[in-house]
Amino acid sequence: MNTLTRAKRWIGKHLILGLGILVLIYTFVPIAIVVLMSFNDSSKSRNVYKFQQFTFDNWLHPGRWADGMLDSVMLSIYIALCATVIATILGTLAAFAMVRHRFVGRKAANIIIFLPMASPEIVMGSSLLALFVAAGFGGQLGFWTILIAHVMFCLSFVVVTVKARLSGLDDNLEQAAMDLYATEAQTFWRVTFPLVLPGIVGAALLSFSLSFDDFIITNLNSGQEVTFPMFVYGANQRGVPMEVNVIGTAMFVIAITIVLVGELARRRQEKALAA
Amino acid sequence: MATLDDVAAPKAKRKLTGYWLILPGALWLAVFFVIPFYSLISTSLFDPKGSVLTGYDMTWHFSNYVDAIDQYKGQIWRSLWYAGVATALCLVIGYVLAYAIAFKAGRWKNLMLVLVIAPFFTSFLLRTLSWKLILADDGFVVDALQTVHLLGDDGRLLATPFAVIAGLTYNFLPFMVLPLYASLEKIDIRLIEASSDLYASPLRGFLKVTLPLSMPGVVAGTLLTFIPAAGDYVNAQLLGSPNTRMVGNTIQSLFTTQGDYAAAGALSVTLMIIIVGAVLMYVRTAGTEDLV
Known part of the structure; x- marks a missing residue:
């Protein structure tokens, strides 16, 4: 009986882990397909989204890339960079206010910051469009309106990410710096800021990927501009060029590399601190 | 002094x-x-006879709502129905994964967490397009289902509600896993051990201890999955057919191609009201108020 329960437990333990890993594998199947399709030769029949023949051409000849795709990628990168810088700065300031300061209206601020994360994109996007049209900018939708929208929805995620890091901080370290006669500014730049920095970097990466990948809000507020997700969406109607998967794969590899490098740096730092 | x-x-x-x-x-x-919400609400009350070119008159046209709901109630129901099924599926699949990460992953915890969000590293639209390939008529999933006769010889998955729900489930799964993990991780493992010391079966221990303690995560995850899923139209557009159009498809095309701002605004406000109502009701029944 003892061995039976033990066997049961072993199965129980590994069954759940196994199922969890299966779920993870499931989430990676579509990504594997993106990678696979980036090596697909679709020159014979362009309107079938199906693997036909292996080729390196999609990667090797960017010059043959579909019309407008590279422009859409550049636009998306540019918008994502601008939105990330603005949202990260504003969001970090707000996170400091929320964690370090008590002021009237703090609860209201908390709700306003939370709401964009819990609102459907289609509603936020159409509200913004209604505002732009009402304000007389209906004819000037484009870069600026996309940027405004992206900063809006990235902000909340920055605040939440930086807030989490900031509230997990050990204030003894700052106390110690002050006890050792560091001024307030020195304490901030030498102790607080470096400790919060990983949170800020994480928030910036999150903003960049949210902005780069946004479709629903962007589609409503972009006027004539075409971002990369909009390019893919439009291409779906005429037959998807395989080159979009090259961009998708490259994005994935770059992002994974950044995460791995960050993790390695963190481990090295931890080791250095422990030694 | x-x-x-x-x-x-x-x-x-x-x-x-x-x-x-x-x-x-x-x-x-x-x-x-x-402020945009205010603009949206006022847009929804415009005189529907106006157009983007000639401008709209504010006539407090409340019948826009009646017309929009009457004309598009099918899409509204479909959105709530698809999003509800997708959320339920996400809850089951996501709970298994979150549980495995929180309690069974050991030193692989961080790696598994990164893998949960890794799909976000590549484009949402491209991942959705991949599902088009997976569920294609001559794809391996359809073949397999036909072999075991779960699907008729001319049966298909693409362009059916199944495909749209599969896409929604896949795309919003991480929004379920992360809050679930966050609340499971906080559970004091000794409470679960105590239940088994007191001769509770693992299932009973789970139902009486783990599950109730993870309710904040269940509520947060359900909301974070249901809300974007109900408003989504990318999955319905790329994987569905005209018969699977959701309310998002309608709002989008009313705004961008048909230029009927009044109806689009009314429909958008209606969606928001339904979602807020559902959220309030759900939070009240689930009894968790400290979500923020």
């Missing part, structure tokens, strides 16, 4: 600093998130 002032002065200064720090971000959200 002087000491009291000394204490009070920096505090007052600090109070102001808080305002200065939050001001730019709060202002951005006020102008580009809160």
Whole structure:
């Protein structure tokens, strides 16, 4: 009986882990397909989204890339960079206010910051469009309106990410710096800021990927501009060029590399601190 | 007396600093998130006879709502129905994964967490397009289902509600896993051990201890999955057919191709009201108020 329960437990333990890993594998199947399709030769029949023949051409000849795709990628990168810088700065300031300061209206601020994360994109996007049209900018939708929208929805995620890091901080370290006669500014730049920095970097990466990948809000507020997700969406109607998967794969590899490098740096730092 | 002032002065200064720090971000959200709702509501009451070119007159046209709901009730129901099924599927699949990460992953915990969000590293639209390939008529999934006769010989998955729900489930799964993990991870493992010491079966222990303690995560995850899923139209557009159009498809095309702002606004406000209502009801029944 003892061995039976033990066997049961072993199965129980590994069954759940196994199922969890299966779920993870499931989430990676579509990504594997993106990678696979980036090596697909679709020159014979362009309107079938199906693997036909292996080729390196999609990667090797960017010059043959579909019309407008590279422009859409550049636009998306540019918008994502601008939105990330603005949202990260504003969001970090707000996170400091929320964690370090008590002021009237703090609860209201908390709700306003939370709401964009819990609102459907289609509603936020159409509200913004209604505002732009009402304000007389209906004819000037484009870069600026996309940027405004992206900063809006990235902000909340920055605040939440930086807030989490900031509230997990050990204030003894700052106390110690002050006890050792560091001024307030020195304490901030030498102790607080470096400790919060990983949170800020994480928030910036999150903003960049949210902005780069946004479709629903962007589609409503972009006027004539075409971002990369909009390019893919439009291409779906005429037959998807395989080159979009090259961009998708490259994005994935770059992002994974950044995460791995960050993790390695963190481990090295931890080791250095422990030694 | 002087000491009291000394204490009070920096505090007052600090109070102001808080305002200065939050001001730019709060202002951005006020102008580009809160005020737009006002614009949307006023748009929804415009005279529907106007157009984007000639401009709209504000006539407090409340019948826009009646017309929009009457004309598009099918899409509204479909959105709630698809999003509900997708959320339920996400809850089951996501709970298994979150549970495995929180309690069974050991030293692989961090790696598994990164893998949960890794799909976000590549484009949402491209991943959705991949599902088009997976569920294609001559794809391996359809073949397999036909072999075991779960699907007729001319049966298909693509362009059916199944495909749209599969896409929604896949795309919003991480929004379920992360809050579930966060609340499972906080559970004191000794409570679960105590239940088994007191001769509760693993299933009973799970139902009586783990599950109730993870309710905040269940509520948060359900909301974070249901809300974007109900408003989504990318999955319905790429994987569905005209018969699977969701309310998002309609709002989008009313705004961008048909230029019927009044109807689009009314439909958008209706969606928001339904979602807020559902959320309030759900949170009240689930009994979790500290979501933020």
